[in-house]
Amino acid sequence: MTSDFTLPQSTALSTSGLMHLKRFWSKVMLRRVNQFDDELWKKEWQLDKTLLSVLGLGIEQTLTYLFQHAPSFEEFEHWILLTSGMPPGEQVNKFNNLLHKLPEFTQTISSVLSNEELTFWEQNGYLILKSAVPKEDCQETVDVICDFLKIKLNDPETWYGPHTSRQGIMIQLFQHPLLKKNRQSERIRMAYEQLWQRTDIWVTTDRVGFNPPETDQWKFPGPDLHWDCSLDLPIPFNLQGLLYLADTAPNQGAFTLVPGFHNRISEWLRSLPAGTEPRTENLHALGSLPIAAEAGDFIIWQQALPHGSSPNTSLKPRFVQYINYQPADISQQKRWL
Known part of the structure; x- marks a missing residue:
């Protein structure tokens, strides 16, 4: 089984400047050949889902592509651009700040519900x-x-x-x-x-x-x-x-x-x-x-x-x-x- 230390750090940047993408791709590539630890997968799953939210990608849509085609990281980045386009810079910065554990500016919560x-x-x-x-x-x-x-x-x-x-x-x-x-x-x-x-x-x-x-x-x-x-x-x-x-x-x-x-x-x-x-x-x-x-x-x-x-x-x-x-x-x- 693969150790956490053999993977890219979450702070490694993609071409679009987004963190965690390279680590996510690496984890899926290992998982598709049964060489990734289930507990670590579960531990980071919510962060992985948030990453896909930033990219505007469906979970099943993305995993299906990766499991079926086993693309290189560069091919994966190209597929993302063709599928959902470049992620908004504001969302990229917000996600990267999450990885850096920087506090987010808290907006006022509006009372839309009576x-x-x-x-x-x-x-x-x-x-x-x-x-x-x-x-x-x-x-x-x-x-x-x-x-x-x-x-x-x-x-x-x-x-x-x-x-x-x-x-x-x-x-x-x-x-x-x-x-x-x-x-x-x-x-x-x-x-x-x-x-x-x-x-x-x-x-x-x-x-x-x-x-x-x-x-x-x-x-x-x-x-x-x-x-x-x-x-x-x-x-x-x-x-x-x-x-x-x-x-x-x-x-x-x-x-x-x-x-x-x-x-x-x-x-x-x-x-x-x-x-x-x-x-x-x-x-x-x-x-x-x-x-x-x-x-x-x-x-x-x-x-x-x-x-x-x-x-x-x-x-x-x-x-x-x-x-x-x-x-x-x-x-x-x-x-x-």
Whole structure:
């Protein structure tokens, strides 16, 4: 296994002046041939994700490229420029200061969420930010997704064809000016800052979703209710979010969660008989709720809530964009349960 000392230091600079990139590339190259220590990989994973946020790259998108092509570092840098362009100098400096452990200028946290919304948040663990993105931008984003998938919104026969970027209802589409614009919504960012109670958070470059109506030949593939975190207690505070790009009814494959479960997950887990696998329990029996909302509305939730998509029994597809903000020093559980 490879020692930490055989790797470039995080402070080594790339051509764009960004730190940690060369170390990240080196780690992946070693990992693809099973010569890298898992514990060190886990230890630096949040920093690696923050690096990709600065670069405007999707996690799976980047790892797939590196594992499949094993590029030289110079080839990797060239691929980044072709894929997402030159990272903004302000973001590069902010990230490099993070590596130097320099204190960041703390901005005032705006109170974009009302007292009523915060009370609802504490009780239910989720919020719907109304009109977080203009409806016209949402419709244009839907058009971008349709064009990318080569489907026609008014022709259901085109909704189910294969595409190399389709993974169930998840679509591997990351870089487009509209997707970036949606991620930069001031209202969304300010809501995350208020809930995190800090401004040093980084927007992720995540996927979009397309969930068409079920047919006799095509059935909802999931994901159904699940957690994206370890269930090793205590579950640390973390957030997730998605943007509805079109009006979505409860039966339209709506995003579904169990309201308020963050307040009782510890008690529920401890109440399970020994040897029970919590993830295979009937999570809908805990009180699942499909969330109906309009185009431009943003749903943000705590990671302790069981959540997922749902079967689309309507006549219209569901379109979403996944957007999240996280700090670089987020708490991680050591065990995956």
